[in-house]
Amino acid sequence: MNVIGRGGLGTVYRARDESLGRDVAVKIFAATATAEDDIRVQEYEVNILAGLNHHSLVTLFDAGLDRTEPERPHIYIVMELVEGADLKAQLEDGPLTPRRIAQIGFDLAEGIEYLQQRGIVHRDIKPANILLAQHTDASTRSRAKLTDFGIALEKGRDRAADANVTGTAAYLSPEQARGEALSSASDIYSLGLVLLECFTGEVTFPGPPIPAALARLRQDPVVPNDVPPTWRALLVAMTARLPANRPLINDLVLALQEAIMAETGRHKERDDRSALDEEAARTRAVERYQVLDSPPDGAFDRITAMAARVFEVPIAIVSIVDHDRIWFKSHHGLDIDQVDRVPGLCASAIMQDTPWVVADARLDPRAISNPLVAGDFGLQFYAGVPLRTIDGHNLGTLCVLDFEPRPVTDAELATLTDLAALVMSELELRLESRRALAELD
Missing domain, CATH: 3.30.450.40 (GAF domain)
Incomplete structure (x- = not known):
């Protein structure tokens, strides 16, 4: 098995499902991650993933406990293998185009909407947890998928022992930083920071965890003037400090869908003439x-x-x-x-x-x-x-x-x-x- 990712509690490997003839991703939790709190995190991830089925979320296939080494049992989960880099790796090459940002935002907003309908808050939306599924190397449109539900919060399920602030400091919502009750508005805020980073190529709240988490309680994210006006208004709304001032998730899905159409229209205006010329030359070659x-x-x-x-x-x-x-x-x-x-x-x-x-x-x-x-x-x-x-x-x-x-x-x-x-x-x-x-x- 080849290592394709590492986290605090485990490692993700690429493996082969011999029974069904497909490649899969296997997350094996570290043998040392068997303390009661760690096991609770693992159980939540398995239980939440087991009930989800959406194209913007990574799919769970199986879960189990490997007792090959009785003194060092390994909990594992088998997931859909997403071919492609995560968004964090993609951003290392610099900012993305508005069209690509709209596509990623729309995919993730649909995923958040699906989670909201099931009373789930992801709580850790960040570039490293966003996989860009490439269907082929030549694919013109990769689909964004949300992964890592280890700290997700599900309505009606007790996580009283998990009352501390959780998530990645640079992408926490203000209510997460304050340790308050959360809703999908928290995920919308985190998504806003991710999309802003896609425009700038820079983390909005960098630095050590505590200062980074506290910074958003004192100031709003700065949206640069070179971000298109429509996008500026949307990002400012998504990253409002008060949850009530952020767009509802269904409105956000529609706004990002409209952004895709608008950006695609601008893209087509630039490309239509060259595409027509290329097709005409290709047709002449067919006739030849x-x-x-x-x-x-x-x-x-x-x-x-x-x-x-x-x-x-x-x-x-x-x-x-x-x-x-x-x-x-x-x-x-x-x-x-x-x-x-x-x-x-x-x-x-x-x-x-x-x-x-x-x-x-x-x-x-x-x-x-x-x-x-x-x-x-x-x-x-x-x-x-x-x-x-x-x-x-x-x-x-x-x-x-x-x-x-x-x-x-x-x-x-x-x-x-x-x-x-x-x-x-x-x-x-x-x-x-x-x-x-x-x-x-």
């Missing part, structure tokens, strides 16, 4: 190879059959993506010659320069609403490699599909990439042959 009006090509059937065998999936396809259609030049295990471009996952895969993988379409926000996933077809797994021309345009994909979710290895993706290169070699040879014949004429 003269494959759109030809029937399914048996020359590629052995390649799709081999791809299906390597991945042990029922379907493999060589596709060419036109401006409005996806043409299947070879389709192993599927009796369809073409589909509209809009629902086709190949249309998303050609926007990448590396393999595009949807390991579990039921959980992946990039595909969960796709009609091939949500409809009768029942697609659950997709992996596609672009068919890239010598001059850098993606014509289509070599892709494999399955009706069950499944993991994918680097070796499998390397093989799929090699097979896609064979498809392109054949297309390039045909193009050169046509050019040679044209010169003879």
